[in-house]
Amino acid sequence: MFGLMPGQIAMKKKKFMITMLVVLVVGVGAALVLHWYLSLPPGPVYATEKDFREVLLSTDGKLPQPQQTVIKPIPINRPVRLAIGGLGFDNNEQNQRLADLVLVELANAPGLDLVERQALNAVLTELSLSLTGLVRAKDAVRVGKLLKADWFLLGTGTKIGGTNSVVVRIVDVQTGILRNAAVFSADQPLPQLAADMAAFIKQSRQDAASAKTRLYLAIGGFADLSLNNRLASFPRPTTWLPHGSIQKQRRDIA
Secondary structure (H helix, E strand, O other): OOOOOHHHHHHHHHHHHHHHHHHHHHHHHHHHHHHHHHHOOOOOOOOOHHHHHHHHHHOOOOOOOOOOEEOOOOOOOOOEEEEEEEEOOOOHHHHHHHHHHHHHHHOOOOOEEEOOHHHHHHHHHHOOOOOOOOOOHHHHHHHHHHHOOOEEEEEEEEEEOOEEEEEEEEEEOOOOOEEEEEEEEOOOOHHHHHHHHHHHHHHHHHHHOOOOEEOOOOOOOOOOOOHHHOOOOOOOHHHHOOOOOOOOEEEOOO
């Protein structure tokens, strides 16, 4: 810094420090923005017309057929161990009463072994779960494996056509696959609702004794495609189940 006065040297050092500080701030800001952008959840991926043309060209104009699976039958003389989780009521006591009534209806049913309530409660306590909160398939798989269960019965309360209803599902604990589902009216007396659910479970167990070709279906969310999101109450994924006369209606899912 020959030929520069002390004041000029100090000024240059000050400018240099300010420049470095600005570069540092900009760099930190850019890093934070990049981190925020990378942490955003992935947006929806839409298939374009070009994608469809490429698929058709690669398959000579024929779309690939969905893969079908033949499920191995479960002989009726081989007991399936069944656990019962939350059945769609907000009140934990109601869930327990309904589950107990279903267990009574299933007593001595061929091809079924029932998980005792005490064993289920012990596992739920260990995992900090409640019966009312046990409605998701992934939780049922987790709890079911600890109970050495094969199937888990779960229920979700909903309204269909103005009717208070319960959507019940039988989840395979080993695979997480939904084996069967049904919709029942929740406005009927608990003993009748329990009898209907028990009949559904018995029929599902009978169906499992025969080998069937199954086509597995994955169901995602439904987007509101109306202008300005006018259909805010667009049906959720559960409402694809049968409408009309809800009571005792059922459909095989898997």
